Amino acid sequence: MRESFRKAGVPLTHQRLAVYEELAARHDHPSAESLYESLRKAYPSLSLATVYKTLQTLHTLGMVSRVDSPTAQARYDAIVATHHHAVCTACGKIEDVFDPSLDRLSAPKTAGFVPAGHSVHFHGLCAKCAKTTDKKKK
Amino acid sequence: MRESFRKAGVPLTHQRLAVYEELAARHDHPSAESLYESLRKAYPSLSLATVYKTLQTLHTLGMVSRVDSPTAQARYDAIVATHHHAVCTACGKIEDVFDPSLDRLSAPKTAGFVPAGHSVHFHGLCAKCAKTTDKKKK
DNA sequence: CTCCTGGTTGATAACTATTATCCGCTAGTA
DNA sequence: TACTAGCGGATAATAGTTATCAACCAGGAG
Ligand SMILES: [Mn+2]
Ligand SMILES: [Mn+2]
Ligand SMILES: [Zn+2]
Ligand SMILES: [Zn+2]
Numbered sequence: 001m002r003e004s005f006r007k008a009g010v011p012l013t014h015q016r017l018a019v020y021e022e023l024a025a026r027h028d029h030p031s032a033e034s035l036y037e038s039l040r041k042a043y044p045s046l047s048l049a050t051v052y053k054t055l056q057t058l059h060t061l062g063m064v065s066r067v068d069s070p071t072a073q074a075r076y077d078a079i080v081a082t083h084h085h086a087v088c089t090a091c092g093k094i095e096d097v098f099d100p101s102l103d104r105l106s107a108p109k110t111a112g113f114v115p116a117g118h119s120v121h122f123h124g125l126c127a128k129c130a131k132t133t134d135k136k137k138k
Numbered sequence: 139m140r141e142s143f144r145k146a147g148v149p150l151t152h153q154r155l156a157v158y159e160e161l162a163a164r165h166d167h168p169s170a171e172s173l174y175e176s177l178r179k180a181y182p183s184l185s186l187a188t189v190y191k192t193l194q195t196l197h198t199l200g201m202v203s204r205v206d207s208p209t210a211q212a213r214y215d216a217i218v219a220t221h222h223h224a225v226c227t228a229c230g231k232i233e234d235v236f237d238p239s240l241d242r243l244s245a246p247k248t249a250g251f252v253p254a255g256h257s258v259h260f261h262g263l264c265a266k267c268a269k270t271t272d273k274k275k276k
Numbered sequence: 277c278t279c280c281t282g283g284t285t286g287a288t289a290a291c292t293a294t295t296a297t298c299c300g301c302t303a304g305t306a
Numbered sequence: 307t308a309c310t311a312g313c314g315g316a317t318a319a320t321a322g323t324t325a326t327c328a329a330c331c332a333g334g335a336g
Contacts, residue, residue: 011303047315070206086246097246108224108235112265119259127250149332185286
């Protein structure tokens with residue numbers, strides 16, 4: 001951690017550490033806003049802009065990943081290893097999907113395209129929302 | 139077309155027809171703004187808000203699909219059949235990837251998740267951008 | 277064909293997510 | 307401990323999208 005910053009020649013501030021630790025402690029792929037809400041209790045002087053800037057910095061350093069959500073609000077993840085996601089279309093919950101077979105999909109046959117990676121986005125209903133929908137149907 | 143609207147009990151207006159036809163004629167997954175720019179030549183009185191509302195309506199009717207781009211700008215597609223995308227990280231170009239083997243991925247093992255579908259998002263450099271990058275390296 | 281009427285359009289304000297600006301302050305270094 | 311480049315906080319600005327609302331039109335009744 002401290003190491004990653006030194007290597008990149010980027011100062012390690014309290015705020016950066018706090019943002020990273022909070023993100024690493026959560027597994028719900030929070031948005032910048034959501035992280036800010038969690039952090040302001042312990043760090044009342046923290047600014048939302050700092051959270052955004054920090055997430056950008058961490059992303060550039062490869063220490064966090066970004067999940068593009070259909071809600072137009074970017075969601076972040078401290079897990080940078082290749083993995084995939086299952087998104088609930090009802091509540092927006094994003095769950096991790098670890099499945100090595102998904103990591104080795106054949107590259108697209110599009111002429112000239114130089115692939116750098118891929119991600120699989122499942123959509124559907126999470127356990128909780130599926131239950132709620134069931135009740136409605138009855 | 140006219141049929142789909144009647145079935146849904148939704149009035150078929152000139153604007154809706156125009157937006158749909160323009161989208162169907164293009165294969166670059168345009169944004170609402172981009173469609174608006176194309177259409178305003180032929181329909182000077184068309185409003186950007188109408189394009190947004192129409193795309194929503196068409197999407198609800200299942201007549202267009204939406205591609206979530208990492209640029210925070212939603213991109214649309216008249217192709218609603220299952221298919222995937224290759225996104226250029228340099229210029230934002232979105233290309234279609236038709237590959238039936240990608241359509242049959244195993245559903246996520248996440249407990250309780252009720253899958254409705256999935257999409258594979260390749261990222262990398264399009265043919266044009268890959269060439270440009272090559273030149274820079276030299 | 278004409279009239280009615282609820283849904284739609286166009287203009288624009290409002291809103292949300294994100295980024296830019298700017299100045300006082302701090303992390304890293306010696 | 308002092309220096310200074312870069313950072314953080316406050317806030318303005320911007321981009322994309324949605325809400326509002328009066329005028330208008332598509333589609334059905336007569
Ligand atoms: Mn994840
Ligand atoms: Mn497509
Ligand atoms: Zn859910
Ligand atoms: Zn490109």
